[in-house]
Structures are given as C-alpha cells and as structure tokens.
Amino acid sequence: xxxxxxxxxxxxxxxxxxxxxxxxxxxxxxxxxxxxxxxxxxxxxxxxxxxxxxxxxxxxxxxxxxxxxxxxxxxxxxxxxxxxxxxxxxxxxxxxxxxxxxxxxxxxxxxxxxxxxxxxxxxxxxxxxxxxxxxxxxxxxxxxxxxxxxxxxxxxxxxxxxxxxxxxxxxxxxxxxxxxxxxxxxxxxxxxxxxxxxxxxxxxxxxxxxxxxxxxxxxxxxxxxxxxxxxxxxxxxxxxxxxxxxxxxxxxxxxxxxxxxxxxxxxxxxxxxxxxxxxxxxxxxxxxxxxxxxxxxxxxxxxxxxxxxxxxxxxxxxxxxxxxxxxxxxxxxxxxxxxxxxxxxxxxxxxxxxxxxxxxxxxxxxxx
Numbered sequence: 406x407x408x409x410x411x412x413x414x415x416x417x418x419x420x421x422x423x424x425x426x427x428x429x430x431x432x433x434x435x436x437x438x439x440x441x442x443x444x445x446x447x448x449x450x451x452x453x454x455x456x457x458x459x460x461x462x463x464x465x466x467x468x469x470x471x472x473x474x475x476x477x478x479x480x481x482x483x484x485x486x487x488x489x490x491x492x493x494x495x496x497x498x499x500x501x502x503x504x505x506x507x508x509x510x511x512x513x514x515x516x517x518x519x520x521x522x523x524x525x526x527x528x529x530x531x532x533x534x535x536x537x538x539x540x541x542x543x544x545x546x547x548x549x550x551x552x553x554x555x556x557x558x559x560x561x562x563x564x565x566x567x568x569x570x571x572x573x574x575x576x577x578x579x580x581x582x583x584x585x586x587x588x589x590x591x592x593x594x595x596x597x598x599x600x601x602x603x604x605x606x607x608x609x610x611x612x613x614x615x616x617x618x619x620x621x622x623x624x625x626x627x628x629x630x631x632x633x634x635x636x637x638x639x640x641x642x643x644x645x646x647x648x649x650x651x652x653x654x655x656x657x658x659x660x661x662x663x664x665x666x667x668x669x670x671x672x673x674x675x676x677x678x679x680x681x682x683x684x685x686x687x688x689x690x691x692x693x694x695x696x697x698x699x700x701x702x703x704x705x706x707x708x709x710x711x712x713x714x715x716x717x718x719x720x721x722x723x724x725x726x727x728x729x730x731x732x733x734x735x736x737x738x739x740x741x742x743x744x745x746x747x748x749x750x751x752x753x754x755x756x757x758x759x760x761x762x763x764x765x766x767x768x769x770x771x772x773x
C-alpha cells in the first residue's frame with residue numbers, strides 16, 4: 406500500500422515507500438533546510454562537498470526518488486543572467502573598513518536591464534554590501550545557484566570576499582565590468598582622455614591642468630596615463646602644480662583640499678586655460694572657484710570632467726563630459742557571458758571601449 410511501512414528481507418531495516426518521501430523529510434533527517442537539499446540534489450547550487458555527500462547519503466538511505474518532472478528540471482539551467490554590484494571597494498580593502506565613497510551604479514543597472522530586454526533574457530540583480538556581522542560580502546545568487554552566470558561590477562581581486570568566492574567556484578561563468586579580470590569589458594579612459602586633450606588643443610589650448618584620484622583605481626590611473634600621453638603628442642605646456650592627485654574617500658576635508666588647489670592655480674599669473682577633472686565633483690569646485698575669482702567659464706577657462714551626463718545636468722554650467730560607453734560595454738559583457746555559458750571560445754576575453762565626449766557649456770576656443 407502506498408505510504409505504508411515495509412519490512413526488508415533481513416527483517417531488520419525499515420524503509421519508506423518512495424511515493425511518501427519528500428524533500429522536507431530528507432531535510433529533517435539531514436538537519437538542513439529544504440532549499441539546501443534541493444541544491445545538493447540538483448547539482449546547480451554551490452555547497453561544500455562534505456555537506457552534499459551527507460545529504461545524498463541520507464536521501465539514499467530514505468530511498469528518496471524525485472519525480473520525473475523534477476529530474477527533467479535538474480537537467481536544465483535556471484535561464485537567468487545576473488548583474489552583481491559589489492560595494493566592497495579599493496578604499497575599503499586598504500583601510501579594512503566599509504566604503505564611504507559614492508558608488509554610482511545607475512548606469513550599470515539601466516544598461517543591464519536594457520540589454521536583457523533587447524535580447525529577451527531573464528535576469529536577477531544583486532547588490533553586495535561590505536562584509537559585516539550581518540553580511541558575509543558574498544553573492545547569495547551564486548551561492549544559491551539562482552543564476553547561470555553573472556556580469557560583475559566592482560572589486561574581484563584577492564582578499565575581497567566576492568573575489569575569493571569566485572576563485573573557489575571556478576565552474577561558475579562570469580565577466581567583469583570595468584575591473585581587470587580574465588574575462589572583462591573595460592572603459593578605455595586613457596584613449597578618451599587623449600581625444601579630449603586633442604579636442605582642447607584644436608581649440609587653441611596649450612596650458613592644461615589635470616586632476617585624478619587614487620591611481621590604484623583603474624579609471625584614475627588611465628586619466629593620468631592619457632594626460633601624460635597627450636602632453637607629449639600635442640606638445641602641451643604643463644607644470645607640476647597643475648597635476649593634482651586627490652586620493653581617498655570623498656569627504657569635506659578632501660573637497661577643501663581640492664578648493665585650495667583650484668584657488669591657487671587659477672589665481673596665479675601664469676594659469677592654465679583648461680582643466681581636465683577626474684570627477685564631476687572636482688569640476689564643480691573648479692567652476693565655482695573660477696566664478697569667485699571673476700574668471701568666466703568657458704570664455705576664459707574650459708573644463709572637461711569624467712562622469713555621467715545626468716550629473717552634469719545638475720550644474721549651473723553644464724560641463725563637457727567624458728562618459729563611459731555603457732550600452733556598448735554591457736552588450737559586450739552579456740555577449741561574452743553567453744559565449745562562456747555555451748562553452749564557446751571567447752576570441753577577445755578583454756575588450757575596451759573608448760568613452761564618449763558629451764559636449765556641454767564649459768568648453769570654448771582660446772581668445773587672444
């Protein structure tokens with residue numbers, strides 16, 4: 406009779422008829438959650454080998470046999486792509502504390518949603534908080550086997566919890582967005598800076614200053630590299646005090662330091678006619694300081710900043726921006742991820758896209 410207890414031929418071992426054994430019964434016997442049993446049985450989840458073997462042993466002892474529909478489901482993938490935004494940044498890694506920098510993630514989310522919609526892909530988005538007592542700093546989507554692969558934005562280096570997790574799960578396919586990795590899509594900010602400098606030089610600017618943040622961050626390192634290359638290519642004039650690095654978290658103290666620098670170089674007799682800023686916040690300080698000194702932007706001072714058009718639109722004078730080609734970058738990242746999921750050879754595992762120069766109101770030809 407279905408659901409009855411049966412006695413084995415030895416007369417000593419009792420088993421439960423397979424139609425009456427459910428996942429929750431196995432979970433109760435194995436002393437784990439039903440979801441953990443599902444992960445162990447499906448092979449899609451990422452749990453320790455020891456725990457998986459224990460659950461499989463208990464399931465076998467209970468004569469658990471999943472229905473055919475469940476077997477068929479296990480043979481397929483989830484059908485979901487993931488976007489994982491890791492809030493654990495370079496600054497936190499150095500200080501061993503939580504990130505206090507502003508982390509703009511809107512462009513990643515909107516471009517991911519747009520790309521998935523255009524390609525008809527099901528998707529999940531996850532924001533990973535810095536590690537704390539409440540958060541391990543790892544991906545629950547990956548740990549729970551809820552996605553087939555992921556585009557990952559944020560730190561994936563050694564000593565980062567997510568980075569360590571990915572190294573422990575080499576079978577999980579992922580592509581890094583704007584951070585170096587074996588498979589990654591990067592912004593060629595250095596080339597974008599060179600093109601912006603060439604544009605300024607064509608307008609007659611020869612004395613150009615530059616600001617950037619921590620060169621341990623790829624974007625800021627590329628701003629510095631692009632500027633140095635452009636100075637040589639276009640025979641630009643520069644001074645050591647015109648090259649300013651402002652590393653660290655964005656704090657009131659840092660903004661005051663930027664303000665003092667802007668005031669010093671703009672009030673000097675031999676001042677630059679243009680400034681390339683590594684961020685929109687610095688650009689806003691430069692333009693405000695110029696106004697206080699009676700220097701008109703753009704007729705007497707041109708300003709270009711790295712950032713996003715939406716941030717530029719909030720300024721009294723909309724600055725010309727060097728903006729990541731986020732749509733192309735995300736489309737390429739998803740295409741690379743799908744190739745990895747299909748076990749196809751990725752011919753260009755590292756791809757770079759030159760940012761777009763978005764013209765605003767802060768650049769003009771040199772007069773006189």
